[in-house]
Amino acid sequence: MPTARNSASVPLRPADFNIASLDDEVRVDRLCQELLQDFHRYLLEVLAVHPLQAGILRRGGDYFLRDFVIDSLRANIFTVTAAQVRGFAGNWYIQRALEPNASELADLLAGIAAFYRFSTEHGWINHARMTAIVECCADAEFYRERIESFHQLAGNDYPAWCRRCPVP
Numbered sequence: 001m002p003t004a005r006n007s008a009s010v011p012l013r014p015a016d017f018n019i020a021s022l023d024d025e026v027r028v029d030r031l032c033q034e035l036l037q038d039f040h041r042y043l044l045e046v047l048a049v050h051p052l053q054a055g056i057l058r059r060g061g062d063y064f065l066r067d068f069v070i071d072s073l074r075a076n077i078f079t080v081t082a083a084q085v086r087g088f089a090g091n092w093y094i095q096r097a098l099e100p101n102a103s104e105l106a107d108l109l110a111g112i113a114a115f116y117r118f119s120t121e122h123g124w125i126n127h128a129r130m131t132a133i134v135e136c137c138a139d140a141e142f143y144r145e146r147i148e149s150f151h152q153l154a155g156n157d158y159p160a161w162c163r164r165c166p167v168p
Contacts, residue, residue: 014078014124019070029070032077036062039118060111068092078124082132083168085112089137090146090165102144109137 012035019025036058043054065077068088075084089109094100113134120130146165153161 012122012124014076017076017078019074019076025070025074028077029066032065032070036065039115042118043114056107057111057114060108061115062111063108064088064112065115078119080116080133081129081168082136085109085133085136086139087165087167089143091162091167094147094150100147100150102140102147105143105147106140109140109143113137 012031016031017028019028039061040054040058043049043057044051049057064085069075069077069080069084072092073084089105093105093108097104116125116130116133119125120127149161
């Protein structure tokens with residue numbers, strides 16, 4: 001099984017992904033890129049995922065981790081909660097995507113779930129956290145409804161729409 005590593009070939013430690021400054025954010029983004037390469041190799045070599053599907057899963061993990069967790073939340077990727085995943089999928093993604101749609105979101109959520117399974121396999125997060133995240137990623141009907149309701153917003157509906165699924 002591949003072991004994720006940083007540029008110094010030292011075993012990964014979740015604390016290496018803490019962000020307290022802009023320099024940390026840049027460093028963590030680079031570490032995350034390397035980790036995502038290991039994730040992709042794991043999908044291909046260990047799980048024997050078809051290359052196209054492995055790329056889709058990696059992209060989902062990449063978008064969530066680098067654009068949302070690191071860039072927007074400025075949080076450690078290994079302390080993510082199911083509530084944050086729900087806020088990403090049910091609010092943040094919908095507001096930022098040019099044309100939010102359930103199919104694209106399903107691919108992103110599959111990548112998120114796969115990444116956190118990979119993280120559990122390597123001991124970086126516990127099983128309970130992974131299970132909660134995976135269950136949150138599986139709530140397709142909720143996210144479909146959120147996208148539809150976003151497209152139907154009128155007048156002053158936006159604040160209430162945001163409150164129904166906040167970004168923690």
